[in-house]
Amino acid sequence: MTTIQRKKSNPIAHLTPEDIERIGIELDAIRDEVMGSRGEKDAAYIRRVIAWQRGLELGSRGVLLFSIFPPAWLVGTAGLSVAKILENMEIGHNILHGQWDWMRDPKIHSTKWEWDHASPAEQWKHSHNELHHTYTNVIGRDNDLGYGIMRVDEDQKWHPMHLGQPFYNFVNALLFEYGIAAYDLELGKNLKTRERRRDPKFRAALKAVRRKIGKQVLKDYIVHPALSGPSFLHTIAANATANVIRNLWSHSVIMCGHFPNGVETFEKTSIEGETRGEWYLRQMLGSANISGSPAMHLMTGNLSHQIEHHLFPDMPSNRYKEIAPKIQDLFQRYGLSYTSGPLPKQVASAWYKVFRLSLPNRGEAAVRRPVEKKAPAVSTRWRRAQPQAPASAHLGSAGLGTPTPVALSAE
């Protein structure tokens, strides 16, 4: 892909600034409807998933006490892999997004949760919730575009180092949780100069990661194996396998979110003074879904609804499914393409890009349009656009407490 601002045919050229704000108003209405109807059923859902996950993990680890017997090894490893995937995806990722904060249960709260992962929740929330979700697919701002080790967009500068990126990506997939921990630490940047290496904030973060990894490693490779006595080595192998399976799975799901064909990227300058509607539009174009069964949605932590998730990162994940048809309808009415496909297809598409972009661009991929300078960035993305008369449904609450209407800035 090429950033939307440099494409020969711009997929949003047909939208007027008013259209974009109208999209924002419609999305706000969809959000309000779901957020206003969160209740007992949703709370029961997340508690049920947590209870099942814990049961499955405990059961699998119990079976692995006898992992010296091959059937026990297989069953235990399979169960533990599923438990670890559920813990990271449907439970950890979503709780850390604040999707369940509304329940005011301190046990299931973004400020208190810690997950089965190398990266401490606090650091991951910063790089993921704040940087990736706010600056989604903006080249130079969203480091999820290639994680700083790969080139996944024509507009990222090619370097001979990128020739090896299919290999790095594979290694990263195997060790994904450690890759994320390193990424959240911004190791590349922070190890570069002596001054940065000595920065007390970086050192504290590094220490937190070391402690977290220490505990995780002790748990999976010392304590549980030791408990299984004669099955010691078998349990180590089982736990390592479960971790690798979880890593490969989450890496694949996450690659499907923003790398497949059809996903757009954006110039750094394009988000200056961005309105709420424009932000929504960027999320719509910058994400891709995975189609599949309810089991697929659960195992991907509903990141199969990546588009819905990026529009409303704090909406409880069990509700994405019900809004998906409305979002698709919105895409259609505004002439936008809703990128979605089955997992194998999307994974292949993402991998193809990793291979293709390991080589420099061939031919003229981009046009250099003068980028229109916008008003200096002010943080007003929280401000909702006011609906123009005649007011459509469910706008009564939209204006509450937001007295100033948004100035529609030109794209």
Added chain:
Amino acid sequence: MAVIRNLRSGAWRVVELITTPVVPADYLDVIAPLRNAQVLRAKIDAVRPETENSVTLVLRPGRGWRTHRPGQYVRVGVDVDGVRLWRSYSVTSPPSRRDGRFTVTVNAVPDGVVSTHLVRRARRGMIVHLDVPAGEFLLCEPRPAKALFVTAGSGITPVMGMLRSALHELSDVVVVHSAGTREAVVFGDELRALAAAGRIRLIERHTRADGRLKPADLDELVPDLFERKTWACGPNDMLDDLETHWADAEAADRLSTERFRPTLINSGGGGTVTFTGSSTVVETDGSEPLLDSGEAAGVLMPSGCRMGICFSCVLPLREGAVRDLRDGRLTVAEPGDNIPVQTCISAAAGPCTIDA
């Protein structure tokens, strides 16, 4: 002993490693929710209807509970439609119960989400969350020669707690209680039985027929009014009137009151925001996020996306009301609630206190 202690703490550390990143208690909670000393809970052992609109809950508290003193209240956390909401209820049982259980009596107030939920849906076996008992509405030591209790509605609850625990230590007790009708008097039968037995002098006022009690009425009903040590609990305007009346008679030190304080919500938006950490106070009109108001006043606050999606700016709302600037939703915190709110999209909806 030290060896055993070391062994125990070492063994516990291994157990913690088995369950990391969650704590062992998270697993134990599934089977024994009352055993967790870190999270105080109670099981509802019985639900007894009192009047048409009130029930008494018999609660079996878990580990970490501290016995109350008569007159104190306890904060109870209940999941209502998925959201954990906390309310204070006076303990109505004497502290001497041997089984360690205690009771609270809940009156369903109109629009009261929690009270209505408890009165209609509380069942035996349900788990609720608890805080340890608190409150300074207590009988004095030594006990007074003459006591007067002035209550209205559910204001009888802390007084019932006092009467049930200490009536045998009081010789001259007058209870003036107001309720809408005779049937609406909570603990009506028990109070009347005490009166019939000559243990208390009970003056019932049924406000739907006789109108509200005024302080001047008390002078007639209780001639030795200011010779008595008085405890009063009920609606705020009644307590305001009583306090003025006692102050006018220069007897303010003989009156104790207990208020069920409602949080002030400014429907027009805005209010005074107090940032506790930096002791900064800011006047706001309710149109800008707390984060902006705080930063403009020089308060150091965590921040992130500034559009309500990343939850980096979350800080506890100690007390007061805030409004979500996107959809207008209100969040109201009473003292002790500490509800985490997103400061980047929340504005004051009345006086509020933020922990920053």
